[in-house]
Amino acid sequence: MKKAKFTMYLEQDMIAWLHSETKPELSLSGVIRNLIRDKMDSKSGRKARSSTSGSYSFEFSNKN
Numbered sequence: 001m002k003k004a005k006f007t008m009y010l011e012q013d014m015i016a017w018l019h020s021e022t023k024p025e026l027s028l029s030g031v032i033r034n035l036i037r038d039k040m041d042s043k044s045g046r047k048a049r050s051s052t053s054g055s056y057s058f059e060f061s062n063k064n
Contacts, residue, residue: 008032 010018022031 018028018031022028026034
């Protein structure tokens with residue numbers, strides 16, 4: 001699978017949340033990838049993976 005690199009700018013409270021929710025075995029980019037995968041799974045109707053969704057309580061919104 002081809003991968004692309006991108007830069008993401010986050011507000012300080014988002015950065016603090018990411019650091020507080022990141023387990024030692026995961027990188028910040030790994031957490032963000034898992035969040036995106038979980039959202040993709042929920043949109044496609046597939047059951048979300050239990051290994052990543054257990055420790056995170058969040059909901060994405062497309063509202064700005």
